[in-house]
Amino acid sequence: MRDQKGSVTVEFALVGIPLIFALISTVEMSRGMWMYDTQAHAINEGVRYVVVRGQHCTSGGNACGATVGTIATHIASAGVGLVSSQWNVSLYSNSGSNNITCNPLSSCLSNSTAWPPSPDNNVGAYVAISGSYTFNSALGMFWPGLKPVTFGTYNLPAYAKQAIQF
Amino acid sequence: MRSKRKGHSVMELALFLPFLLFLFIGAFDWGFYSWALIATQSAARSAALYTSSSSATAADSSGACTYALAELTNAPNVFGSVTTCSASPVTVTATSVTGADGTAASQVSVTYQTINLIPIPSLLPSQMNITRVVQMKVQ
Numbered sequence: 001m002r003d004q005k006g007s008v009t010v011e012f013a014l015v016g017i018p019l020i021f022a023l024i025s026t027v028e029m030s031r032g033m034w035m036y037d038t039q040a041h042a043i044n045e046g047v048r049y050v051v052v053r054g055q056h057c058t059s060g061g062n063a064c065g066a067t068v069g070t071i072a073t074h075i076a077s078a079g080v081g082l083v084s085s086q087w088n089v090s091l092y093s094n095s096g097s098n099n100i101t102c103n104p105l106s107s108c109l110s111n112s113t114a115w116p117p118s119p120d121n122n123v124g125a126y127v128a129i130s131g132s133y134t135f136n137s138a139l140g141m142f143w144p145g146l147k148p149v150t151f152g153t154y155n156l157p158a159y160a161k162q163a164i165q166f
Numbered sequence: 167m168r169s170k171r172k173g174h175s176v177m178e179l180a181l182f183l184p185f186l187l188f189l190f191i192g193a194f195d196w197g198f199y200s201w202a203l204i205a206t207q208s209a210a211r212s213a214a215l216y217t218s219s220s221s222a223t224a225a226d227s228s229g230a231c232t233y234a235l236a237e238l239t240n241a242p243n244v245f246g247s248v249t250t251c252s253a254s255p256v257t258v259t260a261t262s263v264t265g266a267d268g269t270a271a272s273q274v275s276v277t278y279q280t281i282n283l284i285p286i287p288s289l290l291p292s293q294m295n296i297t298r299v300v301q302m303k304v305q
Contacts (some may be wrong), residue, residue, distance in 0.1 A: 124220070161233055162212060162215060
């Protein structure tokens with residue numbers, strides 16, 4: 001009987017290591033997928049925000065046009081739980097000459113430049129936004145050869161593109 | 167007694183391991199397939215949003231292609247390699263149709279063929295063809 005008590009501890013030591021590894025991996029993968037999905041949603045929301053604020057927002061007495069700041073704020077508030085200081089976002093215009101890079105997103109929050117400028121805000125012109133979110137994960141601790149044991153960083157991508165509607 | 171029980175646990179593990187392996191494969195495959203289903207749906211909707219913007223674009227398959235590919239850009243077999251939508255893995259067709267309300271509409275069909283994954287015989291295929299169709303009223 002005494003012999004068996006010892007073997008339980010040894011067995012747990014053997015099984016416990018892969019068990020804890022599987023547990024932490026599951027949690028971290030889920031957390032990563034959550035962030036990937038949240039970012040995709042936020043980038044999509046950002047594009048949608050721009051495509052309904054095209055050329056007609058600056059004509060006929062309308063003043064509903066978007067600025068880099070309002071777009072960045074809209075993306076940041078749609079990305080619940082994402083930190084805007086570790087989130088790189090780029091805005092791409094139809095002509096390619098009015099692209100804006102927000103590295104990180106927090107640097108664009110108070111940018112009052114109207115975007116996209118004419119003629120990139122014409123109906124039918126495309127608007128694209130890409131994002132890259134830095135995800136700090138405990139998965140990196142298990143990566144062989146990574147010393148000292150530390151959290152790894154992974155970049156989660158997101159991209160959305162739509163044509164201006166209004 | 168002791169040696170007998172030790173044998174038991176090894177046997178148990180041997181019996182349980184294939185089940186555990188298939189559980190992992192199933193979760194992995196379904197995870198990717200679910201992602202692909204959502205991405206294909208988004209691609210069709212994004213493309214239809216563009217084609218429905220005017221009667222001139224209602225049947226613009228190549229225009230629809232660029233919007234559909236933008237949504238599928240993170241798929242491993244699309245990223246950086248696919249630029250056209252006339253053959254596998256991505257097929258996009260846009261057509262002018264009459265909508266349910268009798269007015270002009272645009273219909274976009276997107277078919278995405280997933281990468282090869284590990285199959286579970288008779289339960290999960292290694293590859294899936296996903297088709298999503300979206301119809302939108304022409305503005």
